[in-house]
Amino acid sequence: MPTNAEMAQKFITALPHARELGMTLTELGDGYAEMALPYDARLVGDPATGVIHGGAVSTVMDTCCGTAVMSHPDARGVTATIDLRIDYMRAATPGQTVVARATCVHITRNVAFVTATAVDDDTDSPVARASGSFTVGANA
Amino acid sequence: MSRPRPEPVQVVKQRRDTALAALLQGIPYARFLNITFDRRGDELTAVLNFQDMLIGNPTLPAIHGGVTAAFLEVASIVTLSWSYLWPDIESGELDLSALTPATMPRLPKTIGITVDYLRSGLPRDAYARATITRSGRRYASVQAESWQDNRDRPFAQATGRFLMPQPKRAQNG
Numbered sequence: 001m002p003t004n005a006e007m008a009q010k011f012i013t014a015l016p017h018a019r020e021l022g023m024t025l026t027e028l029g030d031g032y033a034e035m036a037l038p039y040d041a042r043l044v045g046d047p048a049t050g051v052i053h054g055g056a057v058s059t060v061m062d063t064c065c066g067t068a069v070m071s072h073p074d075a076r077g078v079t080a081t082i083d084l085r086i087d088y089m090r091a092a093t094p095g096q097t098v099v100a101r102a103t104c105v106h107i108t109r110n111v112a113f114v115t116a117t118a119v120d121d122d123t124d125s126p127v128a129r130a131s132g133s134f135t136v137g138a139n140a
Numbered sequence: 141m142s143r144p145r146p147e148p149v150q151v152v153k154q155r156r157d158t159a160l161a162a163l164l165q166g167i168p169y170a171r172f173l174n175i176t177f178d179r180r181g182d183e184l185t186a187v188l189n190f191q192d193m194l195i196g197n198p199t200l201p202a203i204h205g206g207v208t209a210a211f212l213e214v215a216s217i218v219t220l221s222w223s224y225l226w227p228d229i230e231s232g233e234l235d236l237s238a239l240t241p242a243t244m245p246r247l248p249k250t251i252g253i254t255v256d257y258l259r260s261g262l263p264r265d266a267y268a269r270a271t272i273t274r275s276g277r278r279y280a281s282v283q284a285e286s287w288q289d290n291r292d293r294p295f296a297q298a299t300g301r302f303l304m305p306q307p308k309r310a311q312n313g
Binding site for chain 1: 166167168169170171172173192193194195196197198199202204205206207209210211213214246247249250251252253254255256257260
């Protein structure tokens, strides 16, 4: 029987929007996920600077958080986002890959709580942080 | 004293539509997601034109939560920017004939956004409207709501916090 982590990996790589963005799962543990979003000119929010739009960062954060939930040993199948808060601390450097790391900090029968951070090549200074809650079981 | 003659309707529409198009030109990511805007006077409705690549969960299928967040963020930023530029568009202060993405006034920067997912986004077009709840010289707060078939049944809502672009200071203070 596949572990939750194996199922999460399989599910995430099948998401059409994740594939369109070229997002890859770079690390996966029990209730932990790391995901990379390569730089792409189509994702630019401001052509004057070449900085990618916050929405693209939201997408990698949301996907990474959902993956962390699904890979938790107590998760039951697919999850959906209930709410997600993102703080953008600085602009991601143009040309660099954004890496999100999410941890499922607590899981109940119905809700999973997740925090995440995103960095670029300068791994000491976060680009963004996120916290959210996700469904456990209960959806298709 | 007589009132000045109102401008011809096509002049008014062209000025406003040119300004809106220039604003959107400055956001390649909005083009990538195929987000367009309907304008009625100064009121904007953002439209997320559906495409298969917006799908997150293919088994439902449902629009990716990240796309929904991005859509609400774009709707909020454009609405905020639009209201900030509106007086200059109407007064002619903003020279629309010379406007390029490089000379366009800077967009507000997102400090943070919180999104509540109320139901799953169906594989069809989505709409959003944003309301500016507070707009100061430095910070602004915006609420946005997104729906599909039924305006009274939003599938997501967001509150965003933004840093306003600072006007360029005149040289020599």
